[in-house]
Amino acid sequence: MSGKTIFIIILTALLTIFLMVNTEPVDFDFLVSTVAVSKLLVIGICIIIGFVIGFIVGRPRKTVTSYDAEIERNQPVSTKKELSDEDRDYIS
Template sequence: MKVKTIFIVIIAVLVTIILMKNTDEVNFWLFGDTSVPKLAVLATMFLLGLIVGFILGRPRKKTNTTTVTPPVISTPPLEINRPDHPSRLSPEDEDYIK
């Protein structure tokens, strides 16, 4: 098993134990007093934490604000083999080309 999988299993077991041990009722004020199980409050806060952590922890898309100009490559002029210009090729290379 991978370390990440083991870590997720351990966290899930711990969260389950904590939620099952806290089943009694608590007074919760949400625009008025209500009696809510502690289990519901803890589970809601845990899920909100997961959602916020997922949203803040995901990688953001990189925006490329800088423009890259392509490099200017200057090439020497091509020399064309003409009869009036001597060839730089060896006689063997000239025979191969012919």
Template sequence: MSGKTIFVIVASVLVTIVLMNNTEEIDFWLFGATKIPKLVILGTMLGLGFVIGLIAGRPKKKEVVTQEPKFEVIEPSEKTTNLTDEDRDYIN
């Protein structure tokens, strides 16, 4: 097993233990007092933290720059070879 797999298993077990030990109801105020189990609040916060971590941790999109390469135009000179006149006469 890889280290990542072991970490996920251990983290899952710890989260399950913490959530199952906090099942009692508490007074929760959000625009009015209600009785909500700690399990719901902890689970919601865990889920929000996971989603925010995924969004913040993903790689940024690389900006694609499309530029045409710049080519230098070289004008051919009159005498581009190192042939002597005698060699040219022999070839022609």
């Protein structure tokens, strides 16, 4: 097993132990009402929301250069134009 896999297994085990220890009910205020909810549920939902937000934010984004490369790939070879030295100087 790789180090990354071992780290994920250990982190998951610690998280599970942490959640199982915190099972007592707590008052959760949501807008206008108060609900008694298990700490396990509140912490678990917060962790899941954090992972989803982290996944969405951590994804690689498409940049202008990736769009340009995609456009070039879709063009026929005969219509591709090379940049002139003057254009390269202007861009850099």
